Amino acid sequence: MDEVADENPVRQRWKQDPEAVRADILQVACEEFAANGLSGGRIDEIAARTRTSKRMIYYYFGDKEGLYRQVLEEAYREMRSGEERLELEGLPPEIALRRLAEFTFEHHNRNPAFIRLVMIENIHNGAYLRQSKLIREMNTRAIQLLEDILSRGVASGVFRSGVSALDIHWQISALSFFNVSNRATFSLIFGDGQFTQQGQSRLSEMVARTVLCSVMLQQPTPQPERRK
Amino acid sequence: MDEVADENPVRQRWKQDPEAVRADILQVACEEFAANGLSGGRIDEIAARTRTSKRMIYYYFGDKEGLYRQVLEEAYREMRSGEERLELEGLPPEIALRRLAEFTFEHHNRNPAFIRLVMIENIHNGAYLRQSKLIREMNTRAIQLLEDILSRGVASGVFRSGVSALDIHWQISALSFFNVSNRATFSLIFGDGQFTQQGQSRLSEMVARTVLCSVMLQQPTPQPERRK
DNA sequence: ATTGCTTTGTACCAGACAGTTAATTATGAT
DNA sequence: ATCATAATTAACTGTCTGGTACAAAGCAAT
Numbered sequence: 001m002d003e004v005a006d007e008n009p010v011r012q013r014w015k016q017d018p019e020a021v022r023a024d025i026l027q028v029a030c031e032e033f034a035a036n037g038l039s040g041g042r043i044d045e046i047a048a049r050t051r052t053s054k055r056m057i058y059y060y061f062g063d064k065e066g067l068y069r070q071v072l073e074e075a076y077r078e079m080r081s082g083e084e085r086l087e088l089e090g091l092p093p094e095i096a097l098r099r100l101a102e103f104t105f106e107h108h109n110r111n112p113a114f115i116r117l118v119m120i121e122n123i124h125n126g127a128y129l130r131q132s133k134l135i136r137e138m139n140t141r142a143i144q145l146l147e148d149i150l151s152r153g154v155a156s157g158v159f160r161s162g163v164s165a166l167d168i169h170w171q172i173s174a175l176s177f178f179n180v181s182n183r184a185t186f187s188l189i190f191g192d193g194q195f196t197q198q199g200q201s202r203l204s205e206m207v208a209r210t211v212l213c214s215v216m217l218q219q220p221t222p223q224p225e226r227r228k
Numbered sequence: 229m230d231e232v233a234d235e236n237p238v239r240q241r242w243k244q245d246p247e248a249v250r251a252d253i254l255q256v257a258c259e260e261f262a263a264n265g266l267s268g269g270r271i272d273e274i275a276a277r278t279r280t281s282k283r284m285i286y287y288y289f290g291d292k293e294g295l296y297r298q299v300l301e302e303a304y305r306e307m308r309s310g311e312e313r314l315e316l317e318g319l320p321p322e323i324a325l326r327r328l329a330e331f332t333f334e335h336h337n338r339n340p341a342f343i344r345l346v347m348i349e350n351i352h353n354g355a356y357l358r359q360s361k362l363i364r365e366m367n368t369r370a371i372q373l374l375e376d377i378l379s380r381g382v383a384s385g386v387f388r389s390g391v392s393a394l395d396i397h398w399q400i401s402a403l404s405f406f407n408v409s410n411r412a413t414f415s416l417i418f419g420d421g422q423f424t425q426q427g428q429s430r431l432s433e434m435v436a437r438t439v440l441c442s443v444m445l446q447q448p449t450p451q452p453e454r455r456k
Numbered sequence: 457a458t459t460g461c462t463t464t465g466t467a468c469c470a471g472a473c474a475g476t477t478a479a480t481t482a483t484g485a486t
Numbered sequence: 487a488t489c490a491t492a493a494t495t496a497a498c499t500g501t502c503t504g505g506t507a508c509a510a511a512g513c514a515a516t
Contacts, residue, residue, distance in 0.1 A: 018462090018463075021463090021464095036267070037265060037267060037268070037351055038268075039264070039265060039267045039268040040265070040266075040267035040268075042502090042503075042504095043503075043504060043505085044502090044503065044504085052463095052464075052465095053464065053465055053466085054465095054504095054505090055463095055464065055465065055466085055506090056463080056464065056465090058504090058505065058506080059462095059463075059464080063504080063505075064504065064505090116351065118410070118413055119347055119350065119351060119409070120351065121412070121413055122347065122409055122410055122411070122412045122413055123265055123344065123347060123348065123351075124412075125412045126412030126413050126415075126416045129412075129413055129416055129417075130416055135416060135417050138417055139417050139418050139419075143418070166418060166421070166422065167422075167430070167431070167434055169418075170406075170414070170422060170431070171403070171434070171438065173406065173410075173414075174402050174403050174405075174406035174407070174410075175399070175402050175403070175406075177402075177406055177410065178398075178401065178402035178403075178405055178406050179402070181347070181350055181409070182346070182350055182401075182402075182405065183350070184349070184350045184352075184353045184354035184357075185346055185349055185350055185354050185357055186398070186401075187354075188354045188357055188358055188363060189357075189363050189366055189367050190367050190371070190394060190397075191367075193394070194394065194395075194398060202395070203395070203398070206395055206399070206442065209442065210399065210438055210441070210442050213438070213441040213442060214434065214437065214438050214441060246492090246493080249493090270472090270473075270474095271473075271474060271475085272472090272473070272474090280493095280494075280495095281494065281495060281496085282474095282475090282495095282496095283475095283476090283493095283494065283495065283496085284493080284494070284495095286474090286475065286476085287492095287493075287494085291474080291475075292474065292475090457516100458515105458516085459514100459515090459516080460513105460514095460515090460516105461512105461513085461514090461515105462511100462512080462513075462514100463510105463511085463512075463513090464509105464510085464511075464512090465508105465509090465510080465511095466507105466508090466509090466510100467506100467507090467508090468505105468506080468507080468508105469504105469505085469506080469507095470503105470504100470505095470506105471502105471503095471504090471505105472501105472502090472503085472504100473500105473501090473502085473503105474499105474500100474501090474502100475498105475499090475500095475501105476497105476498080476499075476500105477496105477497090477498075477499095478495105478496100478497095478498100479494105479495090479496095479497105480493100480494080480495075480496100481492100481493080481494075481495095482491100482492085482493075482494090483490105483491085483492075483493090484489105484490095484491090484492095485488100485489095485490090485491105486487100486488085486489090486490105
């Protein structure tokens with residue numbers, strides 16, 4: 001399209017920048033796999049949309065599954081780093097919990113590609129995630145955070161005792177995940193009222209209230225339509 | 229002199245039973261697509277596991293996508309018929325709601341193939357479900373049932389008013405669906421404690437309590453096994 | 457400049473797989 | 487029995503696609 005005349009004659013000098021090439025491939029591959037799944041994703045398509053060639057994909061990633069595996073790891077890594085940026089430790093427990101729920105809901109909402117990758121990985125029964133060492137580390141952080149919030153809540157007398165942090169995490173994840181993962185079929189069957197701007201903030205509020213409700217001794221404060 | 233019929237034992241007389249053949253194909257195709265997705269599912273594999281041949285698949289279903297579409301419709305049909313068997317209309321509203329939640333949880337748990345098909349369909353952004361006329365009918369029933377339960381609860385003074393039936397359905401679905409759809413990745417990251425026998429009944433109970441909690445004026449009845 | 461390693465491009469292959477052709481056999485109505 | 491039609495089979499085809507062979511070019515150290 002825009003070839004520069006004098007630069008054309010043989011081969012322009014290029015800088016070697018393996019990291020950039022790798023990142024570029026990973027980025028495009030992420031989109032492709034998220035959009036079409038592992039078996040549906042096309043290596044040729046990825047190569048075409050990359051600044052480099054198909055050969056490079058195999059050079060850096062070995063084969064299709066290797067590429068997919070790295071895409072998956074990268075996606076988890078990014079999402080985890082987002083979670084760490086929250087600083088909930090100083091906050092009153094019910095505020096912290098609410099904020100965690102809202103953050104998760106919002107985060108998943110903004111990262112449909114991540115959600116789709118996880119869906120796809122579940123279709124494969126976790127066969128590729130299983131091969132990643134990265135995942136072992138991931139459990140600790142999120143759950144510890146929650147355990148801290150819960151025990152502080154129990155200490156200050158607002159939360160029930162004996163509530164499992166893992167259960168609460170499960171609950172927050174389920175509601176936030178489903179909201180993105182099943183949007184297509186849900187809105188086809190029940191209309192897209194849940195997925196408008198207002199619908200989403202109503203759901204976000206509902207998720208937060210639901211979670212609080214299952215750990216608090218009293219009903220959480222009746223929420224009028226308050227937003228920040 | 230000429231060959232007699234019984235000389236060829238391989239070829240026995242068969243009765244024409246198109247419906248059985250169709251059903252057989254559909255059954256096998258359901259397993260194949262649920263296991264491997266649309267692009268991952270192999271027509272040859274389906275044919276091999278069927279009592280009939282590949283040509284028949286095309287004879288009855290046109291092409292791969294046609295087959296997939298019918299598998300999907302059939303799956304929804306079955307699940308819907310299960311829902312109709314519940315008779316919640318005579319029950320006290322909080323009992324009815326609890327039973328609906330428990331039923332959904334249990335149903336999804338027992339029908340992982342259905343869950344997987346819905347996941348797969350969501351990966352395809354609902355492109356095939358969209359083509360089905362069947363889905364238009366499906367919304368009414370489940371939601372009307374819920375609306376009835378909710379309004380009876382409001383009338384008898386145990387439920388809050390202004391709660392959306394669709395929201396409650398969304399909530400029940402999300403928790404019950406996620407429990408099956410994300411089992412692989414969740415258990416890889418957080419261990420499989422949630423998915424043992426006890427884990428599952430605890431979750432089922434939690435789902436029921438959660439749902440009740442979000443519609444009831446007071447905390448739902450403190451559960452018997454609760455301890456401090 | 458030479459050498460040896462890394463990175464990139466081109467062209468190609470072999471197998472897989474959706475879909476088809478054409479012939480064969482059973483069925484059911486007359 | 488006959489014939490039109492429905493059901494069935496096996497072999498075939500064209501294309502798509504993951505993966506590779508091979509060679510060339512850049513880079514860094516001598």
